[in-house]
Amino acid sequence: MHRHKAARSDKREDGVYRAGFACFVGRPNAGKSTLTNAIVGQKIAITSNKPQTTRHVIRGILHRPDSQLVLVDTPGLHRPRTLLGERLNDLVRETWSEVDVIGICFPADEPVGRGDRFISSEMAELKATVIAVVTKVDLVSPQVLAERLLAVSQLYDFAEIIPVSAVSGHQVEQLTDVMVKYLPESPQLYPDDVLTDEPEQVLIGELIREAALEGVRDELPHSIAVLVEEMQVEGKLTKIYADLYVERPSQKSIVIGTRGERLKQVGSQARVQIEELLGGKVYLDLHVRVAKEWQRDPKQLRKLGF
Template sequence: MDRKDDGVYRAGFACFVGRPNAGKSTLTNAIIGQKIAITSNKPQTTRHIIRGILHRPDAQLVLVDTPGLHRPRTLLGERLNDLVRETWSETDVIGVCFPADEPIGRGDRFISAEVGELKAKVIAVVTKVDLVNPQTLAQRLLTVSQLYDFAEIIPVSAVSGHQVENLIDAIVRHMPESPQLYPDDIITDEPEQVLIGELVREAALEGVREELPHSIAVIVEEMQVEGKLTKIFADIYVERDSQKSIVIGSRGARLKEVGSKARVQIEKLLGTKVYLDLHVRVAKEWQRDPKQLRKLGF
């Protein structure tokens, strides 16, 4: 199907949903063309709703990135689920992501049923098609088509770019007629500090043992611009002393590595040289404590 070349300008909000690790953030980044949502191979790494904005001559597409819906075990988990549902109810188009390299499971059925209740147009997106052979893909597409009456079903690979343009066209087709929602020069409406905090958290998550993914939070305490240098002071919060020593590493080696990885990404984001000062702090059991959750921005 082609774009609607009917001279109508369309604008609206869309989001990708799916069980954790279905490829939602990677797809968001591929569409916006910049790294705006953090990606990690650990499930449930997306915590903040980061919007990316795609500008086209005929449309403006505002992508909302949500955490994966999951069965909550902590207060943080419950808040994340509430956040997801709230976002879903405010979007025009929802893309439900199904990874091609994994069979359809209970989680996929649960999510398809949940979005079926909403007023948004619902599209199925079969992700990671570069990882499977044509027979497996055909089987996945058939199973997906039986889950729910999707407006469209589109197989894509965010990594190779396969069909990403077609997916964008499909989303835009189902957007309402509307004037622009954001000015031309904006690609995300998240404050820089949140994005910087996310880049630090992504670097801190890399290569740590399985027990840490949910225990790390980052707060950017201060930013100072001095000529062509931006000084950033940030705290990495964990829940226990044992986690603190994992993040710092032997003689501070791991923290140093986190700092240099994050700095490269932050310099790309800001377009300036960056001095990054990181400290690791313990906030006991912060995921279960309403006061600490508020302080850490949840």
Template sequence: MTKDGQRAPKDGRRKSKERHRAPQHGQRPRADGGPHRHTAVAARRSRDDAYRAGFVCFVGRPNAGKSTLTNAIVGQKIAITSNKPQTTRHVIRGILHKPDAQLVLVDTPGLHRPRTLLGTRLNDLVKEVWSEVDVLGVCFPADEPVGPGDRFIAAELAALKATVIAVVTKVDLVDPATLAQHLLAVGELHDFAEIVPVSAVSGHQVDRLTDVMIGYLPESPQLYPDDMLTDEPEHVLIGELIREAALEGVRDELPHSIAVLVEEIIPEDGLTKIYADVYVERDSQKAIVIGARGSRLRDVGTQARAEIEKLIGTRVYLDLHVRVAKEWQRDPRQLRRLGF
């Protein structure tokens, strides 16, 4: 997907059943160089004006603000957000272009104690991404105390070679005294290269965080074209926007039981036809998603269509059906079919 929402033209009808795969991070070798020195980023950049490019991964427990921060830095919605944990299910990459750098942001699912086969696979995916990036930004929400989940993640960081930065998110939700105490608690978890408090909602220190992360990237040629904001397949982004709309209003009843499979995307003159299925695990959940006389499903279609039109830049005809895939989160065959 490019900056202006345009796609490469494709003729006729195309299927959209490719599996969602963990991305392969570029074709360049990893930066080596041994242990990272905790040198001030400004000093590094003043001595060295070479072009930098690389991969940064935001990690943290579920609902730590990773997706909201990714969208704020890229400047466009590429990852869905929710006030419920474990909303992100795929590795989504957003690309920030600067005159002297290219920052590839990797948004991952939150690391959590898995209760299903899906949860186990998501945790494995997160750890695989950790081993491949140049910088890790560990997100700690300022409005929640440091807890066992944060300490578990901090312990997992010890063996990694990447530079590790602490990002204290949601600082707009706390007073200065609470923030100061939280920063001290975060600093005791790990020997972080930097600790940066930010608010993705207000934009507070988002630019500073970007500069800090770029300062730790390796010297590298540009990895992606100037006009690319994400390398995610179009059907993945569309499916995520539909899932976000489907979650609206039903997060308390079935926050983790909804999956979306985009079956067909048909581009026509000034109109894109999209056919997608919304999957739940039980018949009772199907009734919740559809709503009385189809009212909730119509709302899902209206909300999703508006977001998809912003994404692809054309009018959209969206055809949605709700289907039951029993216990799909625990069924390897169903998980493969749904792209996990």
């Protein structure tokens, strides 16, 4: 009986099962969330063209026969101006100190800049293996890509540098292989059927928030918080009651829109996404409420989950 042969096929070459945590960091729009979604194959991290929208540490979990890669989605590191900003930065540093692999994302379509140097310099203290991921390579010519790769290699002594495109799927598999290679030997950390360990409420809140920001991001950069107040399952229907919090009455009218059209649109867009997430019919009840200056108020921040 050649048992070792059969075992080889579902383990890595070295026959070791690896499991651990990884996260992508980088300045806003470096493609972190898109990449997380491409690897896990499911929309879990909210993507947006405004900084600071990914607030919750949402983990995506990739299950493979030889390994389990748990992706932690951190908010972007930025220079804090509000209490919320400081909390986010603490959260980032806390997350970084707990992961095994960090992928710093550099968008291929923008030159390496101060933000990239700032983030790279923050890495020196950490125990994690740091790799560089040059994203959005589908947007540039081979010559520009070569220049970017050279510039990135001069920033820090990265364990590896990998060009990818989450959109076309180019090299996503290779990136995953590399990240797994640097994970510790470990038994499985989560059961096979878990894709994310955030409670559904948080994911649902993020989907509603993303829909609410669609089209009004310029007017409301990130002053919307969503609280899912209640979820009831009645037969095949899930009823979800959620409140959208804004800071000022003027913002409330932007979110609601003329004769409530805007909010209706938000509701139907979010509902489609939530039905996909839950795999069933959803009734969504949305209310917009004003919570004055919630980003600066510790009590309200706590209530809204920060």
